[in-house]
Amino acid sequence: MSENVLPTEEMSCWVIVPAAGIGRRMRSEIPKQYLPLDGYTVLEHSLTRLSVMPAVREIIVALAPDDPYWPKHRFERVAKPIRAVEGGKERSDSVINALHALTTCAKPDDWVLVHDAARPCVRISDIQKLLDECQSDPVGGLLAVPVRDTMKQAGIDGRVAHTVAREYLWHALTPQMFRFGKLVQALTQAQANKIPVTDEAMAMELAGMQARLVEGHADNIKITRPEDLTLAAFYLREQSEQGVPYYYDGMEDGG
Numbered sequence: 001m002s003e004n005v006l007p008t009e010e011m012s013c014w015v016i017v018p019a020a021g022i023g024r025r026m027r028s029e030i031p032k033q034y035l036p037l038d039g040y041t042v043l044e045h046s047l048t049r050l051s052v053m054p055a056v057r058e059i060i061v062a063l064a065p066d067d068p069y070w071p072k073h074r075f076e077r078v079a080k081p082i083r084a085v086e087g088g089k090e091r092s093d094s095v096i097n098a099l100h101a102l103t104t105c106a107k108p109d110d111w112v113l114v115h116d117a118a119r120p121c122v123r124i125s126d127i128q129k130l131l132d133e134c135q136s137d138p139v140g141g142l143l144a145v146p147v148r149d150t151m152k153q154a155g156i157d158g159r160v161a162h163t164v165a166r167e168y169l170w171h172a173l174t175p176q177m178f179r180f181g182k183l184v185q186a187l188t189q190a191q192a193n194k195i196p197v198t199d200e201a202m203a204m205e206l207a208g209m210q211a212r213l214v215e216g217h218a219d220n221i222k223i224t225r226p227e228d229l230t231l232a233a234f235y236l237r238e239q240s241e242q243g244v245p246y247y248y249d250g251m252e253d254g255g
Helices: 042-051 091-101 124-134 180-192 200-206 226-241
Strands: 013-019 056-063 082-086 111-114 140-146 151-154 160-164 170-179 212-215
Touching: 013 042, 013 091, 042 056, 042 124, 042 226, 056 091, 082 091, 091 180, 111 124, 111 180, 124 140, 124 170, 124 212, 140 200, 170 180, 170 200, 180 200
Parallel strands: 013 056, 013 111, 056 082, 140 212
Antiparallel strands: 111 170, 140 170, 151 160
């Protein structure tokens, strides 16, 4: 290990979880992050897996204004301090608000992990892999999986315009991991230029920085539609049967 690379347990990492969305496509009165899943809420599964990493200092959750559900949950399995801040209209607004909340404690070179609230199946070993592979990277990176399907570009008439080569295409996942100072700069710049960004890696790209792609597992799904809850429950059970831990013990998860 290079002298200027800290072991992950000595890194300073802060976690941001944007959770201000209402998830219209779920067709539920309750926001999707608070829906029950395998005995807990979707959000608690996500927070628990993030919180067990030794490098994580604190988790900042960006909530919708006057969120009535947050005060009802104790998140007793979450192993690190949690702080709630007000989110924004867009994901990037929520992340910026959370970053501002960290200005008094995070240093410019500290790492920030941004994770979707509705990705409860992320494997602890994948989070550790992201930390290990990006801790010495000058930019940072994100979990992702290579595209396996044949990809089609549609025309305005709803017909296939052409087939897109999939060799260099990846599905972007989360967490996404970047230096605090650089992430603030990239998101602020995109906001000032009124450029909508769909994830942090896109903001970094617009700022001239290319994120590292770290291959994770395809079961790190984002719950978007009602049927995704059933699939997520299946993945959680399957991970449990494979020995994938909820609590980090330094061992491989066998997946």
